[in-house]
Amino acid sequence: MEFDLSWLLIGVPLVFGLGWLASKLDARQWKREQRDAPRAYFKGLNLLLNEQQDKAIDAFIEAVQADPDTSELHFALGNLFRRRGEYERAVRVHQHLLSRGDLPKAERDRAQYALAQDFFKAGLFDRAESAYEALKGTAFDHDAALALLSLYERSREWAKAARISEQLEEAGTASFAGRIANYWCELALEAHAHQDETAARRWLDQARDRAPQSARAYVLLGQMLAHQGDQAGAQAIYGELLKANPDAFNLVARDYAQAAQAIGTTGQALALLEAQYRRHPSMALLQAIALLEPAPEAQRKRLAEHLRVEPALSAATQLLQQSQSRQQPLNEDEAQLVGTALQRAVRPLQRYRCAACGFESQHYFWQCPGCLSWDSYPPRHVEEL
Template structure:
């Protein structure tokens, strides 16, 4: 059968017409989508800037539905969920991104980092650890290791924290010697709690080697020796602290005096008294003054020291002690009332205050309970700062 060429002449114009019509419809749809998606995006951004997060999330969800392939919108949405504490929804958003096969490597690493942050904020430390570990060898490796360091601190996995800190230090980002010393001290305390004193002493020796200027290892070594009634050795450990970190010596001034008294040696007590007096001349403080009073308890001498301290370093604590010595002149009912009023007034001033966040505590902390930073507490009370 012969083919009629007239059909070709009829089909070609029809095919051209259908193609032109389809392209017009597709172009209009594409323009409409491009017009609608940015509109929803900018609406969400405006709401976010006005701190209307609920409405901003709805706008971003609308934008994502209009263009599911836009990764930036997913990141914005996931970050919003995390900031609001909706960690499960943030995880779903970032996991959805990771499941996309067309996601570029850089965006995939970014999504992995965001997912790890979601797990960390949600308190899912096991999953967060795995997620951060997956970022080794990526552009987010440094941030991931810092996050792992914080994670191990919060979960009190001191050995792992020390390993990460050493790796960071080898990378040349900063010195982590002081932190490593703290981690070794924490391990020493755990070993001591298990009754493994030899291991604890070895860990404290490593801590002193890692950070010779750090105070904590010297303090713990001296206190451990004192508990074992090795008072002469405890005094030597405290003397090492005085040489390495004189400012922190006031923290154990009372322990130093107690060790000297426990030696039952006039020579040891005289040596300790001279050491404390010399340090007090350099940095006057109530810790040192009280320690001196333990070795030289005569009331007249203590009164003279308090008067001199008030002349040089006016403090309510010294005034309270001085007034307490003169309470004998008050009636039996007046003395307790005066002491109670002074104790109440001085108590807030006898606290330690974190230099980073201002958190105050009655006891000295090596790591601030408020901001979790290390060595941010000055070794002096609030009234002496």
């Protein structure tokens, strides 16, 4: 049987034509999918910008289904779930990314960081800690360290927070001396709660050495010594605080005066307090001075002088109380000083406050300039609400 070459002439073009048609159909389908995926993505982005998060999630899910290999869509969807507080769904999205074997290392590290954020926001601190620690040596090393620092502060793991702070400081991020000193103060309080005064003292000494101008260690150590009955030691520590951080001395001025009374160094303490008051007048110093020199006439004179320098409401109140208790009315000068202090104190209260957003103004607005709400201002000043 002879082979008919005419069939070959017919068959070859036919096969070629069918192949060409199939390739065109596949290309058209691929283009349609590529066109639909960006369209769904941009639709989700538009909805997100319009704060329609529920519809945006649906659009991103549609985009992910159309193009499951695009990691950016997964990141967008996972981050949106996290912002919505749907942490379990965010975790699933980022874990799915990590399970992909074809994911580049940079994208894998990014997914690991996103997963750690999911755990952190969900309050799963143990899992978040492990996820952040897995990022050491990656491009997210620094961000992970800062996140771990925040995590340890929230979970009150002060020793770990101090260690991370020291690592960040060694890496040249910034000076963490003040924060480290506060962490050690927290450890001192924990030791004090367990009646381990030796450990508490050691932590406070370390804190003072680490951050000499940080006031907290001085305050805690002085209070601890006073509680133990060592008033002389407490007074000495408060004196060190005055040299290291004069402004912070206001926090312990009264304690300093009480310690001086207990050990009989009233004259020396009074001279120190008066000198500090002349440099930096404050009500805390004035009250400490009054504790050491309680003569009513001297107190009244000091309050009037303080009102000339600083028209504080607390000083005006004390002057009025003294006048009433001794049944001696204010003289013209004192009355004027008290009036000035009252005017200053009442000024912030003579404002209108928006009930919708809290925006305050001296003028009454029919439409709030803060939130643009209409008729949201009560027709009363803040002091009358």
